[in-house]
Structure formats: C-alpha cells, structure tokens
Amino acid sequence: MTQAHVAILDDEPQIRHMLSEALTEAGFRTTTYARATEFEAALASGAPDVCLVDLGLPDKDGLALVHRLALESGAAIIIISGRAQVQDRITGLELGADDYIIKPFDPTEVVARVRARLRRDRDDNQGTGNTAHFEGWTAQFDRYVLTGPDGEERAISHAEGEVLRLFLERPRRLISRAQMQEELGGAAGESFDRAMDVRISRLRTKLNEDPKNPRLIKTIYGAGYIFLGEVRWS
Structure with a gap:
C-alpha cells in the first residue's frame, strides 16, 4: 500500500521534527519546509495528501497560502497555529482549511486528525x-x-x-x-x-x-x- 504523504510547513525546527517523527512512526511519508516559497516550489511536482500549515510564516501570509492551497491543490489542509481566538479559527475554515489545531498540541492528536481526514476521503471514494x-x-x-x-x-x-x-x-x-x-x-x-x-x-x-x-x-x-x-x- 502506498504511504500517504504529509507535508509539514512550519518555521520552528522543533515542531517540524516532532511532527515528522510522530507521523513517520505512524506509517506516513513526510516532507518538511521552513518557508512558504520552498513549499510552493515543491508543489509543482505534485500535491501531498495532507498539508499541515502554520499561519505564522516568515515569508508569506499563512492564511493567503491556505486559501491558494484550497483552490488549487486538492490536498486536505490542517492549520496548526498558536492563534487561539475563535475568529482566527473561523477565518481559517472559511478560507478552505479542513481542520484547525491550536498550539501547543500533543503530536498524537495531529496523527489522529490526519488519519481521520484520510479515512474520510477514502470512505468517500469507495462509496x-x-x-x-x-x-x-x-x-x-x-x-x-x-x-x-x-x-x-x-x-x-x-x-x-x-x-x-x-x-x-x-x-x-x-x-x-x-x-x-x-x-x-x-x-x-x-x-x-x-x-x-x-x-x-x-x-x-x-x-x-x-x-x-x-x-x-x-x-x-x-x-x-x-x-x-x-x-x-x-
């Protein structure tokens, strides 16, 4: 069975490592990016199955990137952000995100959310x-x-x-x-x-x-x- 591919975009090295390690142990293939520009360049060769996107990026507006991904990539999008206000969550979902996880988080929760999203997509396609x-x-x-x-x-x-x-x-x-x-x-x-x-x-x-x-x-x-x-x- 082909491994599902999860792309992780976050400018904090510790978070990239923690997420990549947890997802790899759970059987996913991961790639990590610190900047939006390198992440967008990689999308030219194919979209991942799931994108984990931090909103506080150093080189681009995270919400604008989420909106573009929602319109163009076909990948599931899960925002991971320290912005905990209800309006931030509403805006992220309105712009096309499928889920919103607030920092700090337990990496096992992220793995569970990714699995649930992929399972829902798979069940839809089989139905x-x-x-x-x-x-x-x-x-x-x-x-x-x-x-x-x-x-x-x-x-x-x-x-x-x-x-x-x-x-x-x-x-x-x-x-x-x-x-x-x-x-x-x-x-x-x-x-x-x-x-x-x-x-x-x-x-x-x-x-x-x-x-x-x-x-x-x-x-x-x-x-x-x-x-x-x-x-x-x-």
Whole structure:
C-alpha cells in the first residue's frame, strides 16, 4: 500500500521534527519546509495528501497560502497555529482549511486528525464514483473541478468538495447541521456553523444559484439543507 504523504510547513525546527517523527512512526511519508516559497516550489511536482500549515510564516501570509492551497491543490489542509481566538479559527475554515489545531498540541492528536481526514476521503471514494452529473453540471472529485452546462470549468476547494459530495450522495434528503458536523468532522459550534455557511454560499455562487431563491441547495430554516437535483454517478 502506498504511504500517504504529509507535508509539514512550519518555521520552528522543533515542531517540524516532532511532527515528522510522530507521523513517520505512524506509517506516513513526510516532507518538511521552513518557508512558504520552498513549499510552493515543491508543489509543482505534485500535491501531498495532507498539508499541515502554520499561519505564522516568515515569508508569506499563512492564511493567503491556505486559501491558494484550497483552490488549487486538492490536498486536505490542517492549520496548526498558536492563534487561539475563535475568529482566527473561523477565518481559517472559511478560507478552505479542513481542520484547525491550536498550539501547543500533543503530536498524537495531529496523527489522529490526519488519519481521520484520510479515512474520510477514502470512505468517500469507495462509496460512489468520483464523478457526479446533475442538472447539466459535472463534479469531478478526483480533480475538484465543476464543469457547467456551458463547458466552463471552475475549481472548488477540498472543503467545498466535501460539502458538495455530501449533498450529491443524499439528494432530496434533509441534512441537518448535526449530520454535517458528524460526517465532515470538526468541533461543533460557531466556527463550524460559520464555515458551513460560507462553503455553501460559495457553492451556490459557483453553481450560478440565485442567493435569494436557490434552486438546487435549499435551506430549511431551523432544520438544515436539502439538495433538490437529480444525480447520477460514474
């Protein structure tokens, strides 16, 4: 079985070593980077399965990097940061991160979060195909790309893709916030709810939905969401 590849971006040598050692012992392949520029250069030869990204980088804004990764890489993104404010966590999740771990942390927690993220992705891929067709649209989850009825492609982030896949696997069924939290992971609360609102809003925009009267992703106030399109998987 191919080892999952975890990239670690943190300017603190002790943290890079601690994470790399713990993940290697757990059976992962790791590469470490101290600066965003060398990390971005390495991405040109292929994206890792998971990116662990510190926000306090010496050469680039960490949140801007997270946003770019979410849009372009298709990798799962876990922020590791000393910024513990709720708004920092909300912002990180809104920009496309899949999880947020606050320093100081136990490395075994990071290993567990990485395993959970990869297990969720693997279960998704085994449950159905990687391509969904609905109402003239095509969603390719191996590339994280939406293709519209006009043939135009638009990228979706890994986090947006998780939400869209959840809807497409359960068309015409009510999905509550509690179900979303259980399926997608992360701690329930304000930061999770806000992140879901933002991801759904972005999906509606990319699907050319009317924000006041969306046709496909409907909000059932006080209950959750429902996807109303017909879906075929391949």
